[in-house]
Amino acid sequence: MSDAALLRFTEVTCERGGRMLFEGMSLSVAPGEALLVTGANGVGKSSLIRLAAGLLRPSGGSVERSGEAALVDEALALDAKQSVGAALGFWARLDGGDAAAAIEAMGLSHLADIPVRMLSTGQRKRAALARVVASEAPLWLLDEPANGLDAEGLERLAAAVAQHRAAGGAVLAASHQPLPIGEHGKLAL
Amino acid sequence: MRTLLLRELRLALTGGNAALPLIFFLLVATLFPFAVGPDAPLLARTGGGALWMAALLAALLPIDRLVEPDRAAGVLDQLAVRGIAEEEVALAKLLGHWLSFGPPLMLAALPAAALMKLPGEVLLRLELGLLAGTPGLAALSLIVAALTAGLRSTGALAGLLMLPLAVPLLIFGAAMTEPSGGAGAAKLLAAVSLLLVAIAPFAAGAAIRAGRD
Numbered sequence: 001m002s003d004a005a006l007l008r009f010t011e012v013t014c015e016r017g018g019r020m021l022f023e024g025m026s027l028s029v030a031p032g033e034a035l036l037v038t039g040a041n042g043v044g045k046s047s048l049i050r051l052a053a054g055l056l057r058p059s060g061g062s063v064e065r066s067g068e069a070a071l072v073d074e075a076l077a078l079d080a081k082q083s084v085g086a087a088l089g090f091w092a093r094l095d096g097g098d099a100a101a102a103i104e105a106m107g108l109s110h111l112a113d114i115p116v117r118m119l120s121t122g123q124r125k126r127a128a129l130a131r132v133v134a135s136e137a138p139l140w141l142l143d144e145p146a147n148g149l150d151a152e153g154l155e156r157l158a159a160a161v162a163q164h165r166a167a168g169g170a171v172l173a174a175s176h177q178p179l180p181i182g183e184h185g186k187l188a189l
Numbered sequence: 190m191r192t193l194l195l196r197e198l199r200l201a202l203t204g205g206n207a208a209l210p211l212i213f214f215l216l217v218a219t220l221f222p223f224a225v226g227p228d229a230p231l232l233a234r235t236g237g238g239a240l241w242m243a244a245l246l247a248a249l250l251p252i253d254r255l256v257e258p259d260r261a262a263g264v265l266d267q268l269a270v271r272g273i274a275e276e277e278v279a280l281a282k283l284l285g286h287w288l289s290f291g292p293p294l295m296l297a298a299l300p301a302a303a304l305m306k307l308p309g310e311v312l313l314r315l316e317l318g319l320l321a322g323t324p325g326l327a328a329l330s331l332i333v334a335a336l337t338a339g340l341r342s343t344g345a346l347a348g349l350l351m352l353p354l355a356v357p358l359l360i361f362g363a364a365m366t367e368p369s370g371g372a373g374a375a376k377l378l379a380a381v382s383l384l385l386v387a388i389a390p391f392a393a394g395a396a397i398r399a400g401r402d
Binding site: 053054055056057068069070071073074075076077078079080081090091093094095131141 | 192196200203261262263264266267268269270271272273401402
């Protein structure tokens with residue numbers, strides 16, 4: 001483990017609703033690295049992502065993050081009545097990022113003026129990924145980022161992750177399916 | 190903070206529900222004279238209190254759209270990931286909610302007071318009371334909204350939680366509109382309202398955090 005890790009779990013125990021999901025889990029993700037968490041439904045992949053995001057507190061051990069994180073999970077968190085461009089613009093203003101470039105990167109430019117509620121499942125996932133791309137956070141936390149994406153969407157995800165890692169960013173992803181995120185470490189729950 | 194507040198205002202004004210409490214308030218003001226009869230002195234004597242009741246009940250209506258939609262959509266989680274404190278989110282919500290609730294209610298009180306045949310000086314005290322009291326009502330709405338976010342059928346529960354807590358606002362607000370009512374009631378109303386406003390960001394913020402696990 002290098003000292004420069006963006007994310008470090010030390011002997012983390014996670015308990016949800018009285019059920020032990022995992023204990024004594026240690027991991028670290030350094031700049032440029034990617035770690036893919038795999039496992040069956042319900043083993044705690046999403047809980048691990050939420051622990052990393054600081055949305056859950058570990059029952060034991062410690063979770064340390066040295067920098068901002070950006071999260072994609074099953075919740076879209078975009079205002080349904082707003083256009084895609086405006087809804088992502090809100091988050092980009094908070095993050096100081098470039099929403100238009102991120103929308104372009106995820107291939108949503110032609111939908112920028114469409115209300116969020118009109119998006120299909122795959123387009124919603126692309127919009128959520130665009131928020132992460134625009135976030136400029138060094139650590140990306142991706143919970144099932146490939147769900148609903150078509151082949152072109154997967155390519156765009158792969159390109160975005162590659163560019164992020166080349167720029168010194170790190171990725172922690174959880175998925176039950178293989179992800180096109182380049183060379184990566186694996187963690188089976 | 191400014192970005193958050195602007196979003197809250199936009200949601201409040203474009204949500205289509207901002208007018209609902211006002212319409213409700215005016216509806217009660219219209220119905221009350223039908224219920225007690227067109228006796229002008231009686232209306233003038235009881236109208237202030239009735240309008241405070243209406244304001245209190247109107248404050249219940251927006252509760253289900255204050256926090257729950259943001260929780261369900263993951264907006265609260267995304268804000269937390271960015272390190273924005275829940276208290277700051279709650280403060281933005283409180284300001285945004287009051288701006289879309291307090292001043293419009295004070296405007297709606299003008300026609301409502303006319304329906305109640307309230308004399309001019311009673312209307313003035315009603316307006317001053319609303320100015321002091323609606324921030325407290327908005328704060329209570331926000332606290333209850335944060336506490337009940339994520340629960341099913343929150344409507345009745347929200348009423349049960351909020352109405353007892355709003356009793357001091359009702360007592361001192363209504364007392365201000367009485368002919369003998371004066372400085373004492375006004376000060377107590379302002380004090381209660383200030384206390385609620387001061388508590389609200391912390392209580393609502395803690396409730397949002399607790400609702401996450």
